[in-house]
Amino acid sequence: MKKKYTLVPVLFVLIIGIVISVSIHLKTKGDFINAKNSLLTNIITTKKNTINQELKKTFQSIEVLKYFFEMNSVISREEFKNYTSPILTINSGIKAISWVPKIEDNRRFEFESKGRDEHIIKDFFIKELNTENKFTKAKKRNFYFSVNFIEPIQGNKNAIGYDIFSNIDRQSTIIKAVETRTFQLTPVINLVQDSTENSVLGILPVYDYTKPTKDSISFTNVKGLISVVCKINNLINTAFYKTSEEDIDLYIYDITNGLNENIYKNGDSIDEIHTQKRIIEIGGRIWELHFTPKPVFYKFKGAYNSLLTGLLITLILALLLIFLQIKGEKSKEILFRFQKEQKNRKKAEQSLQESEEKFKILYHESPDMLVSISPTDALILQCNETLLQKTGYLREEIIGTSIFKMYHKSCIDEVKKAFQQFMETGEVLSKELLLKTKNGSKIEVLLNVKSVKDKTGKILFSISSWRDISSWKKTQEKVRKSEERYSRLLTNLEAGIVVHAPDTSIILSNKKASELLGLTVDQLKGKTAIDPYWKFIDQNSIPIAPEDYPVNRILNSRKPFQDLILGVIKSELNNIVWLTVSGFLEINDTNEIDEIVINFTEITQQKTANEEVAKLNAALEDRVAERTLQLELSEGALLNLVDDLNMQTSALDTVNKKLASINAEMETFTYSVSHDLKAPLRGIDGYSKLLIDLYKNDLNEEAQGFLKNIRTGTLQMNLLIEDLLSYSRIERQEFQIKNVPLKPLINDLLTLLSGEIKKSNIQIKTSFSNNFMLLADSNGLKLALRNLLDNAIKFSSKSKNPKIEIGSSENSTHWLIFVRDNGVGFDMKYHDRIFKIFQRLHLPEEYEGTGIGLAMVEKAMHRMNGSIWAESELNIGTCFYLEFKK
Amino acid sequence: MNYQLKNNPILLVEDNPLDVDLTIRAFKSSNLINPIEVARDGEEALKYIKKWDDGAAIPVVILLDLKLPKVDGLDVLKTLKEHTIYKTIPIVVLTSSSENSDIKAAYKLGVNSYIVKPVNFDNFLKVAGQIELYWNVLNKLP
Structure with missing residues (x-):
């Protein structure tokens, strides 16, 4: 049982350890490949972009x-060299740059002979490659693109004179460049000067803008081509090695127009599998870049x-476990006891x-600051948190220092x-003192001290408490200020206030x-309401009984x-001060009157003023009544006036309407006169x-005479009709008053009448200034002067030395024109008659006329707001005056 | 408009019979051989439009009085001068009126000439001669 017990966990540890180690290993490897993949994509993108940019640059x-x-x-070879050398230095991808002018066939000879001198080539001619x-020598064509300058000349001299248009590859690129007016690259070609390496030719057309452009494909205004020779290896390598990673291969294929030609390796x-393709477009070509990582790129370094490590750790753990299992039993017992x-x-x-803890909390969180000092040297032995918080000191800063340092020096x-x-x-009670905090501010405190003594009664240390009374002090200050404010308010108030005791x-x-x-405030103090000093009267100046005095009113x-x-009424001064008085009372808790407050403002002025106003109002009312009456009367008059006016207006309307109809009748009348009256006369x-x-x-002579008389009468009748029409026309015509220069008007009239003037040998004198101007209607003025001149000519024609004078003058209000003759004149008693229509002073056989002329002049003058009069003497002459208002 | 000028008439639009007679006499005295056609009022004058449409000879000149019965002379003038075909016929207003308003109105409507008919017959003969001279299209015996 003991063996089983020890081996199971060991085996368990071993299995788990191995599994973990292996899985970590696999995971690491997977991560590595993933990382490498994304790295590869980054590298490739960077490289592609770099190549693209380098080529464009x-x-x-x-x-x-x-x-x-x-x-x-015109560009010389020297200039060309100067311009191209920096380009060649910077761009290692460019092998050569050449200037390829377009040569028209008719200039071929000239170009070739010039070329022999210029290039120091004996046998220079435009050339092409044969089969x-x-x-x-190039075959005859319309034009040639012959290489003229090429830089650097070393190693490229062969190309001079070569008609690059003769080569089919170059030709199509040139056409495309001209057509698009852009830089174009040829496919990979063999250079005439060097065919060992893959090269491309770049073509950039140059235009002569002084020549007209017919159409885009036309070569007419192409001046020539700039052609650059590039070795692809140089071109790409420069860019390829610009970025550091080198575990990648690059192949480039030209895939323009379905081509698939490898141009770079x-x-x-x-x-x-890992090959990534990218496309770049340059100079009309499409190049496909194949990036392939070398096998070394994916090599997993430190693979196992x-x-x-994982397996080793597992093994050690297993051994440790076995060891612990053995030791375990003994140590368990010791552990339990411990x-x-x-x-x-x-x-x-x-x-x-x-x-x-409880005690600590009580001590430290006490609202008062607590401190203990030693009685011998007044050093601080201990303090609570509250003290530290309020004073801002750290515990270390306080313990051991003198208690005196804690106080403000003022106390x-x-x-x-x-x-x-x-x-x-052994004690101090309620002493107000001032503490000083760490940042220098003050705290007002109340100090209480108790002491802790030993058995012999010797003081061991103090227990002191500082109670912060700052805010309490502040409150006290506020109360004081508030009281002060009320006192000030009371003093400055524009109302009198008196507070009475019950x-x-x-x-x-x-x-x-x-x-x-x-009275002064002091004098007032102690006075009672019933004081012989005061007398109160009411609005109607009747004395008020003492029980109705303000204070007593409230009291009662x-x-x-x-x-x-x-x-x-103040007895001493015996003048009256009028007041409005208000009062209220304060009642205490036991419902007894505490005090009575009376306040009052003076209204003496208002009261006097009010009385004045009342008097004035009374007077005013009288006057208003009077005026109203007057107004009512004149209103009636006004209404009557308006009625009259309305009547007159309507009368005026009627007159206007009548006038309009008269005018219309007049028109018809004139029209009939013009047309109908004349026709029978013409018949007669x-x-x-x-x-x-x-x-x-x-017909006998008498009969013929009768007929002649009929005709004379008829013509006289015609004249009358004409004049009548003229006369009526003055009334009908529109007059436009404006500035009229006199001189040209008179000149016109004199020219018009020159025949008659000459006939009667009349001397004409004009005496007006050249610039004489007046405000008149030019037709009206002309009519007036024409008639006056007609008259003057007519009536002076029989004088000995007939003379007519036309003159003018002006003053501040009027212009004056006169026409004077030395003719027959007239008796001034007929002055007014001559201006009337059909009035004549002479027999028709003496002076012909219709008697309308002067009437017309007067009418015209009237319409121009002017006037006419005459001065005359029989057989001396007449002077007519025309006066115009300014 | 294609017509022979030589024998084409003069159209006289005039209501007063004395004036008609005198005008004809005046033209005869200046040896004009164009036939003279007379319209006695405005309406009759406008009827000529239909006649011309039907092939009647178009007048070399129309002498037009202004004060006419039925249709006013100015209306006749307006109608003719606005006619697409006959607006080219020369029209001379021959009237007694020398009122400015009449003269202005006539010229505004496109009259070719405005002549005030003189009362004096001697002068009237002169005017007839002038019309002939001015519109030298008119035929005259040698």
């Missing part, structure tokens, strides 16, 4: 050259270490600890006294009360009252004329 450097060629029309892969891997003893001891300790003398007292009596004597009064009552009624108006005249012409022989 390399080819982008060529773009710079493109701009260089596009910006400059045996040898250079021959690094390593000799065939592992296809963990397994061995445990029992331990239990007992623990119980005793526990009860002791518990009582100690140090007091402390010394207290200590003395303690030494003498016997009506004054206990308290304020400043305002003194002012109003004319035990009720407060409010806003009692009364006057105080026409047929008279026809009679005269056609029946001349049948």
Whole structure:
């Protein structure tokens, strides 16, 4: 039984140990492979990205050259060398860069002969490769892409002159580059200068932007090509080795357009399970990158270490277990005894600890600060937590220091006294002192000290307590301040306050009360309500009986009252102070009156003012009544006025309507006159004329004379109609008053009348300034002046030296124009008649006319807010004045 | 519009019989040989549109009075000048009125000329001559 008992756990340990070791080993290996897999993916992604970026960077450097060629029309070989050398230095992937201009066939000869000088090649010509892969002179084509400059020249000289367009691989790439206007790579090609290594050619077209672009595929504006030769090994290796891990092989396949050509090899891997493929696109080619980890990549280093360690530990554990099993029996007994003893001891300790704990809590958590000092040297022996918390000191900082240090220096003398007292009596009671905390702030405390003495009565140490009374002190301070505030309030109050004792004597009064009552506070004290010094009167100046005095009212009624108006007569001064008085009483617990508070404000001014207002109001009411009456009267008048106005307005409306209808009638009338009156006249005249012409022989002279008279009358009638129409037109026309320059208007009229002026040999004098302007209607003014000039010409034509003067003047209110002639003139007694229609002063055979002219002028002047008058003398002349308001 | 000008008539739109007679005489005295057709009111004048549509000779010029019975002269003018085909016929307003409003209205409607008919027959003859001169399409005996 004993053997069985010991072997089972050993076997158990062994089996478990082995299982764990093996499983840990397997798990580690699995984790390792997983880690390696994700590492591989990371590495591959990094490598692919690096390669992609490096390639792009390399080819982008060529773009710079493109701009260089596009910006400059002529580039020398030297310049080309300068520009390409930094590119070649930086990019080890690039083997050579060349400038391949496009040569039109008609410029071939020129290019070749120039090339001989430039390249110092005797037999320079544009060349191509024949079927045996040898250079021959290029066959005639429309254009050539002939390598002109190439850098570095060493090892590449062979390529100079080679028409890269002649080669089918290059040709398709060139076309694609021109078509897309982008950088394009050829598939892997054999270089003419070196065919040992896999190389690709990069083509970047350069354009001449001065030439028109016909379409995208057109070569017309292609200036040439920049071509770069790259060895793929160099190109890729640079990027491949940029990242450190080297346990990976890389194969690159060009898979553009279904191709599957291996163009790069690094390593000799065939592992296809772990091979990862990535695609990069560059220069129009699609390259597939095959990354394959080398076998060493997955090698599990330290593969069996963990397994061995695990097994070893298992074995040791098993041995240890066996050993312990043997020793186990003896040690069990000793252990049991030990445990029992331990239990007992623990119980005793526990009860002791518990009582100690209770005491500790009491001591440390006491609301008072507790401290014990030694009586000999006043050093602190012990203190509680409360003290530490309140003062902010650490226990170590306090124990052993002098108690005096704990106090504020302002009370140090007091402390010394207290200590003395303690030494003498063994206690100190309720002493107010000031403590100093660690951060320097003060705590007000109440000190109580008791002492602990030995059997001989010698003081062993003190038990001192500090009670923090800061907040209590603060409260006290608040109370004091509050009392102060009320006292201030009472003093400054604009109302008088008097507090009476139940016997009506004054206990308290304020400043305002003194002012109003004319006594000092001290004088007031002790006075009672019935004091010969005061007399109270009511609103109607009737003295108030003493029992109705404010204090007595309350005393008798035990009720407060409010806003009692009364006057105080102070016998000494004999003036009245009017007050509104209120009062209330304080009753104590036994329902007896404690005190009576009377307060009052002065209303003397208001009362006087109110009386004034009342008087004024009475006067005002009288006046309002009076005014109201007046207003009522004038309102009636106003209503009558409005009625009148309404009537007049309606009358005006009627007149306006009548006027409108008259105007319309006038229009019709004029229209008829224009059309219908003239037609019969025309008939009379026409047929008279026809009679005269056609029946001349049948009519005697008298008859012919009659007919002529008929015609003269007819024409006179026509003239009258015309003038009448003109006259009515003035009324109908719209007048526009604006600035009219006089001079051009007069000039027009004189030109118009020049025939008659000449005929009568009239001298014309104008005497107005060139810039004379006036406000008038230009047609109205023209009509007026035309008529006046007509008249002047007509009536002066028979004078000896006929003269007409036209002039103007102005003052601050008016413009004036005059027309003066030295004609027949008229008697001024007819002055007013000449402006009336159909009024004539002369016989028709003397001066022809219809008698409408001046009437028209007057009407026109009237419409322009102007006026006309004349000054005349018979046989001397006439002057007509036209006046216009400014 | 294809018509022979030589023998095409003059259309006179005039209500006053004296004026009609005098106008015809005035034209005759200046040796015009174009036949003169007369419409005595506006409505009659507008009836000519139908006649022209039916093949009647189109006038070389229309002499139009403004104050006409039935349809006003200005309305006749408006209708003719808005007609797609006959708007090209020259129209001369020949009237007694020298009112500005009449003149403006006529020109606004597209009249080719506005002539105030003089009362004096001598002057009327001159005007007739001017019309002939101005519209030299009219035929005249040598």
